[in-house]
Amino acid sequence: MPESLIAIIDALPYLLQGSLVTIAVVAGALSFGLLVGVPLAIGQVYGGGLLRRFVGVYVWFFRGIPLLVFLFLFYFGLCTALGINLSAFTVAIIVLGLISSAYQSQIIRGAIQSLPEGQLKAARALGMSDLKAISFIIVPQALRLSIPGFSNEYSILLKDSAVTYALGVAEIMARAHFVATRTYQHFPLYFAAGIIFMILTWLGVKGLRLLEDKVRIPGYSHN
């Protein structure tokens, strides 16, 4: 067996453990992003001038700073300055989540704005408050329409999560780097890391596709 293959096989359990860390970071950040992104989108579409401006600045801010800068700023800068002790793992989720919330808010905003105006009108006509109309009528439809966008966001976030190795999060990239520098098997290790990322991308996108089919509204089809 070639040496490179042996290097991959030897490192595989270690790398796969890292993929669990990657999955945890991505799942955490996506959920965080969704939880914050939905209210942001609602605020931007239905809110008053001040709220809309706030969301605009928020999105600008978190889409404007490079991930690595933000990670360092938060972990080495903010946490030290405020004297809070957060693990690199937690910081990775918060930072990726904040950035993702900005992107997700725009996915969801697009979905909300693509809904016919009559949906909200009809809900109001029944006597629903705006909060109820948005929660029961608008959001369930907007989230369905957002799934293709989420699929994009997931793929990007998954790969961005590799950057968190710079903080020492023991995800796939960090582990590949660690083994590679120790064994000098750079090519096989990074190759394996790349393949694992590709498989994770495929799995996630596939999963979202299944979800999309599962929650598709009967009667709507483009086939």
Place this chain on the structure above:
Amino acid sequence: MTAPILRIENLSKRYGQREVLKGVSLEVDKGDLKILIGPSGAGKSTFLHCINYLVKPDEGRVWLHDREIHPERKRELYAYRQKVGMIFQDFNLFDHINAFENVRIGLVKVKGIGKEEAGERARLELERVGLKEHIHKYPAQLSGGQKQRVSIARALAMDPEVMLLDEPTSALDPELIGEVHAVIRDLGNNGMTMIMATHQIGFASSLASEIIFMENGLIVERGTPDKIFNDAEHSRTREFCSKITDLYGER
């Protein structure tokens, strides 16, 4: 006479420079069926939307049973809207839930009725509009006429005292208009108070207690169907009625 169910005074609405509604007043008694006719852009739809404050009028007041509506008091506004059912030209069914849930959702989420009891009521209302077989279909699986009947059932489930119908059949294929008209006729026969904008002259004249001809944001003329269609005072009314009779056939 007792007090009118609905009293509308001097509703006005402008969009920028354009005055869409120039102070329209109307009193509606129990069991009335007021029919609004007039060319598009006359303000019929805006008028209906202003009555339940889906469009915020610039001026004007509305009373339900002598109680003035203050739209800035949200709770009162929501309670008022439950009493005033609205039927839209393009149905506006909630697309992500089926017919049954469309009718039930207001009962559950607005009136706070338990799911089971609300479900019973929803089933009853859907049966009443002849959709027993279709209650589990989603809006995209229903024909236009069926959608509009679901939307009527949805409004009726809230026990409205007045119904506002904004051209309920103008988005429908001609052969589907009849089924919706039958439901509305039934409502009228059961004493439902309604204000309806429509171009269906034949239907209007057979059912209306009063025809109201609007143009340029104003009421031009009003009267019994017989008067408006056969003996109108204003030339514009006569002109419009003859044009629309040509278009929509014999009355």
